[in-house]
Amino acid sequence: MNIPQRIAVAGTSGVGKTTLCRQLEDLLGYPRAELDALFLGENWTPRPSFLREVEDFITGEQWICEYQYPQARPLIAARADTLVWLDFKFSVQMTRLIKRTVFRSLSKKPLWNNNVEQPLHTIVKDPDDILGWAWRSRNDLKKSVPQLQQGFPHLTIVHLKSPGQVKLWIQKISS
Template identity: 50%
Template sequence: MGNTTLAGRIAAVTGGPHAEIDALFHGPAWAPRPEFLADVRSLVLGESWTTEWQYDAARPLLAESADTVVWLDLPFVSVTLPRLLRRTIRRRRSREELWNGNIEAPLWTFLTDRDHIVRWAIRSRKNYKAAVPRLVHEYPHLIVVRLRSQEEAKEWLSGPLAG
């Protein structure tokens, strides 16, 4: 289970909507949607909501209104990277539509595009280890739940969150 799947399961348990933040951000041809921040503002006005934690511009809006941040901190090399590679290859082969008509770029663009999803993941994998402590300092009302394995995630979903 990755971030989006976990967010969907959290929303199912809490009864609020899950807004996939990539769908709010990416417009046609992968261009950022001009309405992105307005959509995030609308989302956080809801009584209950769940989304992922990407996009620096949205994080203050999310943090101000959130009560809990769930940090899925899985091992990168043995879990996250292989899953990302399988998902990216599957989506490209099937030409699966993601958000607003977008599909994964050809696999060879990994070599030429600095922002290819796999290169981005490798480059940014350690960002959360610094960002989460800053987040807690800046928004002391937030509860941070750090889940380091699939087992911890399943236990938390069926235990503390469900209780």
């Protein structure tokens, strides 16, 4: 098996994109960019330098990043050789997302650029909260990822439907 050199990890919020990116970084030693950190400035505001920083990062010969943010996706797909699509059951995704959101909210652990998760009582009231967004966008990639090969024929798509399949794929590329 050829080891991927430029890897983008796609999936809905909470499915484990960043976790897989970290695992691949540890395994392969490639540079990794966390797109949320590039996109979100202080007070959850978009950073104007986002696309320039993505373009700079993906010029490298080896790298790992999440495949997110619609404005960055075409840039990433054009340079990536492999897109790993984490397409788990919605119940798996939401369970992970709820656990992560509750932990972040209660711990007040700083995220990107000193942002912290909202207090739990505001999350369910905010129409733009992460849980509502995850619900609304849960099927977006099911429409767009299968069409990627038409626009980016060089891109190998690895479609993983469970955490067990992720473990097997990692074992394949590590041997």
